[in-house]
Amino acid sequence: MSTDVMAFIRRKFLEYYSENSEKIPMPTSLPNREFGFVIFRERMMVRHKGFINGAEVKAFLKSMTPMDAYYSSAYYERPEEHMENKGWLGADLIFDIDSDHLQTPCKSEHDYWICESCQNSGRGQQPELCRKCGGSKFKNEAWLCETCLEAAKAETQKLLSFLQEDFGFLPQDIEICFSGHRGYHVHVENEDVRQLDQVARKEIVDYVLGTGLKVEFHGLMEVGKSKIVEGPNLFDPSWNGRIAKGVYDFLKTSTPQQIEEIEGIKSNKSKKAMEHRDLILKSWNKKARWGALKDVSFRTWVKLAEYGLKKQTSFIDTVVTTDIHRLIRAPFTLHGKTGLKAVSISLEHLKQFDPFVEAIAFSKGTLKVNVNESHKFRLGNEVFGPYRQETIELPMAAAMYLLCKKAASPVE
Template sequence: MDERTREYLRGRFGDYYRRSGIEGPPAANEREWGHIPFTAGSGTTMVRHQSWLDVAGGGSLVDFLAREQPRHVYHSAGRYRDPGASRMSEKGWRAADLVFDLDADHLPGVDPEATSYADMLRECKNALLDLLDFLEGDFGFEDLDVVFSGGRGYHVHVRDEGVLELGRDQRDEIVEYVRGPDIEFADVVDTEAVAGMGLKNPAQKRTLPTDGGWGARVHRRLMDLVDEIRDLPEEEALERLREFPRVGEGKAGAIRRAASDNYDELAAGNLDVHPAVVSVAKILFERALDEDGAPIDEPVTTDINRLIRLPGSLHGGSGLVVTPIERDALDDFDPLADAIPEQFRGHEIRVAVTDPGPTEFDGDTFTVAEGERSVQEALGVFLMARGRARKVAE
């Protein structure tokens, strides 16, 4: 980034902060604060081990941000007795939010070289919804904030009282569960002895739970299959079932009959309507483990001292706002439109585009051509922050 571009962005970031009204997270005075300034050259310098007194003692957080005009701003997930101490061992750790990070370019099946930025962010929101299914459905967390990171993905901050004092090992167990645990099929099936039919030894009744957990995920997949084959003509249903490994004509016919004759039992989770159903459920279990986990960045969650982006701040690699999102607004949230700072709308600037190509921004898709041109400032800031353009004289 050349000097003209750097100074332009630095000044406009400062203008944004002067009108931002950012207040900081809960227990802001117990957290470590850090920021990365707009420095010359390709490297970055992190200024950290700052306390709330350092960043807001002379006025307010907004005053500090408007004065420093930082490129990136962070606060710690951890809470400390002395957050400004220069050594971690001297800070006096007290508690930490449980933080989850999803990065679009780290998702399974996403190739950053072949997938557009906008498409990666769409995939990342799908992964976020999977993560929230775990956090709200399986764990029952209620005090959580969802935040667009301003760059590659999303953060979730969990602050339920029961998680704040969890150590690294306990957080690692949560990570393993969310990403896809190392478990067997028998671990997700409820088994009970059932006497009857005059048998000397009782039979075993196997049931998938329907009210949460990995077992319920397998059950949802099973019922999706059952509903699918019930709606298909017989030959198509049998052909669909034969797509499963080790399911031939006989097993396919048995599963199809069970889907019709034993639908209510299957809906209740009962697998022992026929052995063939159990076989398919085991396959669906393996697929669930492979496909249903949330691909979170493990070190972020297990690190009780982690620095995380400040909601409401600007991301120096995009010029977008690190945006808190209300839970009921998440489905409609478009990061490349809804995270654009309002201060950067309404007027044009001149930039020299150095990395031309397709661009999706502010609800529109277009191709940015190389060379000097006038563009809406929001787009210009986006392109400059991402290294695709530089500022030129007006």
């Protein structure tokens, strides 16, 4: 990005912080939090910053105008010291759901990677190692996508159900935040979680991901000499109910082909399961009658239950939740890669939340830009692009998005 474009973005960010800093909510126990910022000029992270109060943070946002702003999920005695001297007091429990890590079919349309050592490139998700040179560092170009963000929201909704129904957190303990780019964060702030160490947090991650979970230990079994299959009910608590629900949802929506795709299920078995589908669905609303179908074997039920289990997990990022020193993006600050703002969302509003409308930070005016290349995208109620080598006047939010994506420059 040229220094001119960067200077332009920074001026707009300053405008945003000058007009909106009073509305930016501050974290609880602010003097105990570590703050971190990505500074425009150096494009590097400055961390270990501490502030006495919100006024100081807001003054900093206006004077330094960072590209990105974060604070720690952790509480420290001395947040400005080096990590080993900070005096860790505890940390909120945080979750990150990033659409980069979700298997969505549209990735090959809007994501692009370049190997940093040999310039080999490709579409879709980057490989772990470059197939040409074995390098492991890649530059990524990822566009905002409705399908990907919807998928991330669905994973967030599943996570919220775990947090409330299985762990018993109250709505007031939970904060949801759209990151301003490709995903959602969930913060749990509650006395009970503060002292949890990395091992305890890993246990929570494993529970949500269903790691190592055996369906045979969650109510699915063969009973008596005649080996009648019994299983969990739809409304059973914890994983038992989730497994039943997973199977129920699968039977409700799947085709015979999809059932056959489950490893080890032969077509005659899938046919049997399909023939009885309505009967199963109807009876399960009251009490799951796994055993009513004598011609569906226990092994088949186990396969279906394992498949259903996978669909019930929430795809959270293990590293983020187990890191007890993590910096998280501050709500209502700007995202340097999009020019959108991070937005906190109430539990009730999540379903209707539209990131392409509600995360817009620059809603005034227009800007004429030279666009190099851009995918089609929606912002507000308008669809833009695709563009290629053209000069066009755009609403400010769309122009800022392309500038931040390094896909355009302002026309003088």
